[in-house]
Amino acid sequence: MEKPTIIWKGSPNFSSPKGYKILAIVDHIMSGTLAGTDSWFANPASKVSSHFGVGKNGEIHQYVNLENPAWANGGVNNPSWTLLIPGVNPNYYTASIEHEGNSWDVMPEAQYQATLALHRWLIETLSIPVTRDNIIGHYRIDSINKANCPGTGFPWERLFDDLQGGNDVLNVAVLLFTKDDYWAGTDVAGKNGNCAIFVRSSDHSVPAEAMSAKQLIVVGGPTTKHPNEVLLSGNDKYATAAAVAKYLG
Numbered sequence: 001m002e003k004p005t006i007i008w009k010g011s012p013n014f015s016s017p018k019g020y021k022i023l024a025i026v027d028h029i030m031s032g033t034l035a036g037t038d039s040w041f042a043n044p045a046s047k048v049s050s051h052f053g054v055g056k057n058g059e060i061h062q063y064v065n066l067e068n069p070a071w072a073n074g075g076v077n078n079p080s081w082t083l084l085i086p087g088v089n090p091n092y093y094t095a096s097i098e099h100e101g102n103s104w105d106v107m108p109e110a111q112y113q114a115t116l117a118l119h120r121w122l123i124e125t126l127s128i129p130v131t132r133d134n135i136i137g138h139y140r141i142d143s144i145n146k147a148n149c150p151g152t153g154f155p156w157e158r159l160f161d162d163l164q165g166g167n168d169v170l171n172v173a174v175l176l177f178t179k180d181d182y183w184a185g186t187d188v189a190g191k192n193g194n195c196a197i198f199v200r201s202s203d204h205s206v207p208a209e210a211m212s213a214k215q216l217i218v219v220g221g222p223t224t225k226h227p228n229e230v231l232l233s234g235n236d237k238y239a240t241a242a243a244v245a246k247y248l249g
């Protein structure tokens, strides 16, 4: 397993080693930028940190050595995590990864690939089993104050599929109503790591390969009834353009 490229940033906010084995990876959302997190974690007054931060551009920053507990998951509030050790600070037996962005963001492909590589490396170096109790969201530890960490945008299904071996299924595809939607389509595909683009046939049927993608982003035209569809369609091309613009943010 190749170690991903990690840029050391450092933070004064960590504990001395407590002698616990790291049992789990805890995923977080920054609700902000990577640069903002770098400076917040560098500030002793913030009293918070994580081991890693992953930017939307795929950059991985490290703030705390894995031998030291970071200050990311201290508060336990109505937890739903079965491996929680009663009476022990969860920071002592977890590795934490922050992700740039907000909890409703669609994770860019570069960020996804970086966090996937980081998860794979941590799983191997720390011997962490790939289960829903060993790779968790912060909300499993604090379901009251951290209910949206990492939030609805976090790609749990895709991450577990890839960590459990992965396959050749297309993860994201963009479906255009006509070729006229091409430029809107390239912007949408670019936001998803330049994923595959399909155009509906002249009878407006949907290519089978597009339907087999894990997520299908539809630019213009009616619903495809794909189980994981993002429908960016209005009643006319102007409304569709507005829906695309809103999606692209």
Ligand SMILES: [Zn+2]
Pocket (backbone or CB within 6 Å): 027, 028, 029, 138, 146, 149, 150
């Ligand atoms: Zn969090």
